[in-house]
Amino acid sequence: MNDLSGGALSPVLTPFDEEGAPSVQRFVGHCRALLDDDVGLAVFGTNSEANSLSVAEKRSLLDALLDAGLPAARMMPGTGACALPDAIELTRHAVASGCAGVLMLPPFYYKGVSDEGLFRAYARVIDAVGDARLKIYLYHIPPVAQVGLSLALVARLLKAWPGTIAGIKDSSGDWSHTRALIDAFASSGFRVYAGSETFLLRTLEAGGAGCITATGNVNAAAIAKLARDWRNPDAATQQSRLDATRAAFQRFPMIAAMKAAIAWQSGDENWASVRAPLVELSTAQRAQLESALAAIGFRIPHAAKLALRTEALH
């Protein structure tokens, strides 16, 4: 079962508890609120601090979502890793859990590796998982991973496993690259997601699938609305409003800023925590962020739900 038709997914932030461990109840509450707003769950992405989590922590968080009754058909967990045994273990678990797809980084420690080496890495995971239900969304994020996926590599992977290579998230930040991916591969059903809602309208107009975007954590309903309404006359206005909100967050390190905003508006200070090597916003940065959000009249629509769920923790 696959229900990624909504067009907007969020790389779900991972909240931590006082001891620095992932906070399961906060995570489940946030995921439920995102689903309520029609945003799919790309848990364990870059904005989830997923590479700062162990495989065991990620397995446990995924299990917690399923135990809470959240639909695997709306989930696209990130399962790529430097070490293929880790990628295989987490991918196998995601497929066995019924997840709609997995978002897969290439191994990213070695730099300047060849397309042949990256092809073999994906091949190894696909062979080892050996399950026809596996749907891989490739994850192209050269600004962070420094190891990107060329169009030639995407073409080769798609040709080798047309039923398995389902799409890509393009976090290059380069619209011409996203456009080239859509032009080259979308007609065959390959789903191209932009890595930011900045490109949402353009992506949908060009024939792409939507976006998987950090800001989906704080502005979910509005992003999902544009993903539904993109043919409407007010689409450009909606896009401008999304851009203004993103710009307010983007003046700061995004992960820490989104967590600080949730902490502020939900009243649950634990939400501000990040795991090293990331650091929380300073007091001055938090004040600047709060001013910036107030200036555009932005409130996180689901902050109240997170506050409510936090009370249940006590």
Added chain:
Amino acid sequence: MNDLSGGALSPVLTPFDEEGAPSVQRFVGHCRALLDDDVGLAVFGTNSEANSLSVAEKRSLLDALLDAGLPAARMMPGTGACALPDAIELTRHAVASGCAGVLMLPPFYYKGVSDEGLFRAYARVIDAVGDARLKIYLYHIPPVAQVGLSLALVARLLKAWPGTIAGIKDSSGDWSHTRALIDAFASSGFRVYAGSETFLLRTLEAGGAGCITATGNVNAAAIAKLARDWRNPDAATQQSRLDATRAAFQRFPMIAAMKAAIAWQSGDENWASVRAPLVELSTAQRAQLESALAAIGFRIPHAAKLALRTEALH
């Protein structure tokens, strides 16, 4: 017990078997040969493809060395990882096993992180391991990890944990940086290792500890000899000879080239295997490498031992 006084360590290559799993017997045989040549064991380094191995694979390889009776006092396993729980688990295991030290990469997925974030990452591991025997050698390798360790960060770590922060491997490839580290910190007993034997003589002359170098896998005895003989009149001649050998390998991707050379000279073809995203040398590259090594009359001194041990596998 700590016996890293030799001045030369090798980031030990990890051999694989037909199924792509680490080959324990080949690994133990290679490590024993390196120790015979007076080279310490920096297992699980960049040249070990360590970030392509799971924590379980690394624990198991370390246990195999200890089970085979190899001295932990000559070992400096790499234990850094993107996810701090992984770094903590492997570091704890290395310390409990009696290893002389650990070589610790910073978390390397996020780029442009702050010194504060990296400080917290090391702090978290040190606090979690909580063992006075822990000796950390920092691992600075910006060309690969893309996340480096500034002099200010080294100073702060050293001040916070003078008994724990024992040294650094500088794989920047920038002699002026290695020199700056020696000048700033060596007088307090902090051990600065160059990341290549190219800098071995200069490092020792300047007051550094030696080198931890890829080529230690194929040219161990000669590198260890210079580390002992650096005050001798023929030291510069020895250094030139080391440089010529390294240059022959460096024309190719180093890890694949060293493995191909061992496969060639030991007659054990399994040695040529690498794990994705790396790829083996092509047939043409192997022919070029063999010519280049023949041209300088270089043979891997311990290749015969590896051949012998391989026979024992069958």
